[in-house]
Amino acid sequence: MTDAAMEHTAAHPRFLAHHFTDIEQQFEAGTLGMWLFLITEIMFFGGLFATYAIYRLMYLSAFEAGSHLLDVKLGAINTAVLIGSSLTMALAVRAGQTGSRKALIVFLILTMLLGGVFLGVKAHEYHHKWETGLVPGFHWGPTEEVHLHPEAALPHVELFFCYYFFMTGLHALHMIIGFGIMAVLVWQAARGRFDGGYYSPIEVSGLYWHFVDIVWIFLFPLLYLIGGRY
Amino acid sequence: MTAAVAQAPPAERVHYLNAEYGIRSWLLTTDHKRIALLYLASITLMFFVGGFMAVLMRLHLIDPAGGLVHPDTFNKLFSMHGIIMIFFFLIPSIPAVLGNFLVPMMIGARDLAFPRINLLSWYIYIVGAVLTLTAMVSGGVDTGWTFYTPYSTTYANSQVMLTAVGVFISGFSSILTGLNFIVTIHKMRAPGLTWFRMPLFLWAMYATSIIQVLGTPVVAITIFLVGLERIFHVGIFDPAVGGDPLLFQHLFWFYSHPAVYIMILPGMGVISEIITCFSRKKIFGYTFVAFSSMAIAVISFLVWGHHMFVTGQSIYAGLIFSVLSFLVAIPSAIKVFNWTATLYRGSISYQAPMLYALGFIGLFTMGGLTGLFLASLATDVHLNGTYFIVAHFHYIMVGGAVMAYLGGIHFWWPKITGRLYPDTWARIAAAIVFLGFNLTFFPQFMLGYLGMPRRYATYPAEFQVLNVMSSAGASILGIGYLIPLVYLFWSMRYGPIAPANPWRAKGLEWQTDSPPPTVNFETPPVVTEPAYSYGPPGTPQEGAHD
Numbered sequence: 001m002t003d004a005a006m007e008h009t010a011a012h013p014r015f016l017a018h019h020f021t022d023i024e025q026q027f028e029a030g031t032l033g034m035w036l037f038l039i040t041e042i043m044f045f046g047g048l049f050a051t052y053a054i055y056r057l058m059y060l061s062a063f064e065a066g067s068h069l070l071d072v073k074l075g076a077i078n079t080a081v082l083i084g085s086s087l088t089m090a091l092a093v094r095a096g097q098t099g100s101r102k103a104l105i106v107f108l109i110l111t112m113l114l115g116g117v118f119l120g121v122k123a124h125e126y127h128h129k130w131e132t133g134l135v136p137g138f139h140w141g142p143t144e145e146v147h148l149h150p151e152a153a154l155p156h157v158e159l160f161f162c163y164y165f166f167m168t169g170l171h172a173l174h175m176i177i178g179f180g181i182m183a184v185l186v187w188q189a190a191r192g193r194f195d196g197g198y199y200s201p202i203e204v205s206g207l208y209w210h211f212v213d214i215v216w217i218f219l220f221p222l223l224y225l226i227g228g229r230y
Numbered sequence: 231m232t233a234a235v236a237q238a239p240p241a242e243r244v245h246y247l248n249a250e251y252g253i254r255s256w257l258l259t260t261d262h263k264r265i266a267l268l269y270l271a272s273i274t275l276m277f278f279v280g281g282f283m284a285v286l287m288r289l290h291l292i293d294p295a296g297g298l299v300h301p302d303t304f305n306k307l308f309s310m311h312g313i314i315m316i317f318f319f320l321i322p323s324i325p326a327v328l329g330n331f332l333v334p335m336m337i338g339a340r341d342l343a344f345p346r347i348n349l350l351s352w353y354i355y356i357v358g359a360v361l362t363l364t365a366m367v368s369g370g371v372d373t374g375w376t377f378y379t380p381y382s383t384t385y386a387n388s389q390v391m392l393t394a395v396g397v398f399i400s401g402f403s404s405i406l407t408g409l410n411f412i413v414t415i416h417k418m419r420a421p422g423l424t425w426f427r428m429p430l431f432l433w434a435m436y437a438t439s440i441i442q443v444l445g446t447p448v449v450a451i452t453i454f455l456v457g458l459e460r461i462f463h464v465g466i467f468d469p470a471v472g473g474d475p476l477l478f479q480h481l482f483w484f485y486s487h488p489a490v491y492i493m494i495l496p497g498m499g500v501i502s503e504i505i506t507c508f509s510r511k512k513i514f515g516y517t518f519v520a521f522s523s524m525a526i527a528v529i530s531f532l533v534w535g536h537h538m539f540v541t542g543q544s545i546y547a548g549l550i551f552s553v554l555s556f557l558v559a560i561p562s563a564i565k566v567f568n569w570t571a572t573l574y575r576g577s578i579s580y581q582a583p584m585l586y587a588l589g590f591i592g593l594f595t596m597g598g599l600t601g602l603f604l605a606s607l608a609t610d611v612h613l614n615g616t617y618f619i620v621a622h623f624h625y626i627m628v629g630g631a632v633m634a635y636l637g638g639i640h641f642w643w644p645k646i647t648g649r650l651y652p653d654t655w656a657r658i659a660a661a662i663v664f665l666g667f668n669l670t671f672f673p674q675f676m677l678g679y680l681g682m683p684r685r686y687a688t689y690p691a692e693f694q695v696l697n698v699m700s701s702a703g704a705s706i707l708g709i710g711y712l713i714p715l716v717y718l719f720w721s722m723r724y725g726p727i728a729p730a731n732p733w734r735a736k737g738l739e740w741q742t743d744s745p746p747p748t749v750n751f752e753t754p755p756v757v758t759e760p761a762y763s764y765g766p767p768g769t770p771q772e773g774a775h776d
Contacts, residue, residue, distance in 0.1 A: 017345075018340070019339065019340040019341035019342075019343075019345065019418075020418075021754075025417055025418070028417050029343040029344075029413050029414075029416075029417045029418070032412075032413050032416060032417060033343065033344060033409060033410075033413045036409045036412055036413065036443055037409060039443060039444070040405055040409070040443055040444075040446070040447045041447070043443075043444055043445075043447035043448050044447035044448070044450060044451050045451075046447075046448070046451075047447070047448045047450075047451035047452060047455075047481060048451050048455075050481075051455065051466065051477060051481070054474070054477060055466075058472075058474075059472065136462050136464050137461060137462030137463055137464060138462070155472065156465075156472050158464055159464055159465060159466075159471075159472065162458070162462060162464045162466070166455075166458060
């Protein structure tokens with residue numbers, strides 16, 4: 001592999017890094033790498049979920065009361081939006097596989113738009129929590145409106161909101177990172193990087209995006225739906 | 231060896247060290263061999279920083295009244311010693327230096343799967359190290375390396391957050407290294423190199439990487455939660471507002487017990503390489519040694535509760551953790567027995583790497599057996615929190631991991647630098663390290679058994695003799711560590727030119743030049759035989775090297 005001469009031949013296309021033997025090896029390495037990264041993410045969120053579970057068992061009624069203070073409609077809308085973005089992401093991967101540049105860019109931008117809607121709704125919810133004094137630590141002091149729910153005065157509701165903000169905040173951070181990745185992909189796609197049957201970055205970014213969606217699928221019931229009011 | 235020196239190629243040969251010059255060619259390199267050397271320099275610095283704190287502690291403890299430093303300073307010394315040695319030396323030591331250099335070489339690849347991520351991991355390590363060192367010089371931290379709550383939360387009065395952020399960040403460096411190794415070992419082996427032809431060092435690195443990938447994120451989120459508790463003042467670990475301080479210990483040890491195996495498993499891999507080479511024999515029971523690494527990786531995640539026998543956890547949990555902790559001794563014992571069986575009727579020679587390896591077997595066995603006292607519920611109540619624990623884990627971490635690291639450095643030094651070091655000096659240093667180590671830590675077993683608690687700045691006068699012995703041993707040990715520093719540096723410039731395979735060892739890394747070319751192998755290698763095909767003495771196959 002003494003290099004530059006072979007660089008742009010068919011056997012060694014320009015997107016094949018020099019330390020890989022062939023494109024298949026590079027693709028498999030990239031995909032396995034992303035799966036392993038997602039496993040570390042599962043362990044990372046797993047620690048948070050485990051402590052959530054313990055405190056939910058210890059302070060069940062407070063956690064239920066806290067859950068009742070969340071807007072389940074907005075949560076449901078966001079769930080639908082995020083599942084929709086998973087669909088557009090899957091279609092973007094397919095467009096990458098079939099080498100259709102236009103469809104790829106359209107679906108990536110659609111995914112970003114849906115992600116943006118999700119973050120917008122989330123920001124609205126955060127804002128509402130701030131106004132009603134439900135931000136732990138910095139701005140805790142539930143307002144009159146909140147006190148219409150009699151259980152809201154329970155101790156440890158603040159702990160629930162701690163978890164609400166940690167978990168959704170960490171999730172939103174992952175969404176924002178995904179947003180950035182998607183923007184880079186759109187830029188690369190527009191410059192024709194993926195026209196030669198090379199779509200590995202789209203595939204692994206798709207894996208990441210789906211993972212972030214799945215985290216939300218767990219967060220929505222854990223935070224919004226506990227308490228058996230539906 | 232003289233013949234080999236004579237046939238050394240002219241100095242113009244281009245290899246990874248002289249292919250490029252200048253600071254940029256190092257700081258922006260994606261060559262796994264150069265990144266290994268970046269790590270080597272960084273962790274050596276951290277080793278001597280952490281070692282300096284140990285020296286101060288041992289000096290302080292010569293006097294029962296502890297006259298050298300203020301008791302608060304003593305708390306900071308043992309905390310920072312532990313934090314630096316564990317997170318910034320032991321965990322990256324063999325994986326990030328020898329593993330980085332050797333994993334691609336041993337599987338016949340040109341580089342790791344993700345070279346840029348590899349470089350990123352070094353930068354992450356440096357950021358974490360700089361933050362931790364900043365915390366150290368701006369007041370230090372006194373929680374112990376375990377960051378137990380509420381020392382690290384309610385009652386924190388030192389640079390806990392800055393140190394915790396440094397450790398948090400360095401964890402990602404460890405995760406990325408592990409991820410890179412797993413993908414590389416899965417996807418980039420040379421033709422013919424099946425899983426069961428791999429050198430056992432690779433099995434050890436693979437098992438280590440699994441622990442790094444699965445365990446480190448949990449300690450990351452734990453530190454994150456401590457940070458959030460301190461920022462928001464909510465009760466996650468603080469009982470005053472409904473939190474559970476024991477939960478912190480559970481989460482912490484869920485990572486930090488497996489982390490002990492992050493530190494020792496790579497050493498076990500190194501020992502398998504050295505023992506076979508210097509007894510000219512195939513490893514005894516290859517598959518057992520390989521699978522014992524995997525077994526250790528799996529069981530290590532199920533034993534964390536043995537750190538918590540006296541915390542008031544459920545007695546039934548204690549029983550189960552005790553049984554599981556005994557279980558993890560089995561794969562470790564398999565390794566020791568198989569190394570010993572490999573030595574049996576081998577053609578043993580005692581060069582420096584072999585001295586370290588033999589020292590490892592003895593010291594690791596002692597460290598492992600004393601671990602069983604701590605895995606037993608009843609004896610642990612007596613020994614927990616005493617110097618017995620300190621001695622036990624130093625036998626594993628220093629007598630085990632550091633000995634293996636030094637053995638590995640001496641074994642592969644000719645390959646890494648292309649130079650030979652003075653063997654006599656190396657043997658003398660190995661002997662000094664072994665003696666100094668035992669004199670330092672064996673008395674601590676006795677101190678612990680007699681009831682001297684760890685982490686105290688003063689002690690009753692009756693313990694003075696043993697403490698003075700320990701301090702004397704520490705000074706010998708310190709000299710033992712400084713000697714290799716001197717002659718290894720010396721050899722980089724003045725050492726005789728090393729041949730490609732000075733030990734007549736097996737393994738792909740010895741089939742290429744010393745130091746290797748940037749591409750590792752001029753022609754991609756093909757593997758046709760199992761690992762360690764050291765033939766019987768006298769046959770042409772024996773140590774064949776052409």
